[in-house]
Amino acid sequence: MPSLMSRPLFWPLLALALLLVVNLIATPTFFNIRIQDGHLFGSVVDIARNSAPVLLVGLGMTLVIATRGIDLSVGAIAAIAGAVACVHIVNSDQENAVSTAVVACTMALGVCILLGLWNGFLVAVLGIQPIIATLVLMVAGRGLAMLITDGQITTVNNNFFSDLASGFVLTLPVAMLVAITVFGLTAAVTRRTALGMLIEAVGINPEASRLAGVRSRTIIWTVYVFSGVCAGLAGLIIAANTNSVNANSLGLWIELDAILAVVIGGTSLAGGRFSLTGTLIGALFITTLEKTVPNIGIPSEASYLFKALVVVAVCLLQSPKARAALRLRRTPARVLAKAGPA
Secondary structure (H helix, E strand, O other), rough: HHHHHOOOHEEEEEEEEHHHHHHHHHOOOOOOOEEEOEEEEEEEEHHHHHHHHHHHHHHHHHHHOOOOOOOHHHHHHHHHHHHHHHHHHHOOOOOOOOOHHHHHHHHHHHHHHHHHHHHHHHHHHHHOOHHHHHHHHHHHHHHHHHHHHOOOOOOOOOOHHHHEEEEEEEEHHHHHHHHHHHHHHHHHHHHHHHHHHHHHHHOOHHHHHOOOOOOOOHHHHHHHHHHHHHHHHHHHHHHHHHHHEEOOOOOOOOHHHHHHHHHOOOOOOOOOOOHHHHHHHHHHHHHHHHHHHHHHOOOHHHHHHHHHHHHHHHHHHHHHHHHHEEEEEEEHHHHHHHHHOO
């Protein structure tokens, strides 16, 4: 049992399982899944679909953090992607055409690549601290999204675009399939090629990796571009969920959820080794936690406090020092009990 508890993914999985049990107690039909109109429906399916944006942003954030970086601009990039796509669809002569949605999404992701290149340039070439470099785009990006939409809530009417969030393929939600596909491709590239090792090398010791011949600038540029693309995909899914874009609120604070998902999954903010599977579990945990709050009757005004307390508890459970302190407090009692009376 101690060997199982020492595994990095044990505590995130345990926390997720406990949340699911709490939901099951509060709502006995929580795990019920039904097929309606050829599609799967149920609370578990909703969690899988709603976790897609957090997972996508979390995947990009994981690789950025692995290089000792951070990307605070992902929420703004998501808003820009939604704004570019929705404005193009609205201004098109064939608003409901499939080609219009494809071009809109392609344009949005192209802009996200440029924004990722910008972040990578500031960090890798100019040497600006990642938190400052991405904070610039976090602030300016909202303004850019507002400029693209003229400060208005832009509503679209395109069925193909809507399917990104509400569509189904083989009874499964499209949003979930997109996120799982990106997860699978990312895992394959980082674990089946040398890229993952190079990312970890840059994060563990940038100077040593440079002396070993690793092109750290290229690696850093790559992870920021990837983070931008992931944020763009998340922004498109969020915008498709409401068939609209509000530059002020789309993707707001998603960077914090993504960082929480990465940390809960066991990736260290100090850089180095990372866990994509841990990020997946963390994203599911965050989404399940948001669904748990109303299920157990927590007032909406206290939801953020409850969420913070649960996240702190999970992080403490993952901390080796915290677990060691608890063991030290229990050890004297066990020793005295075994020793018996003098």
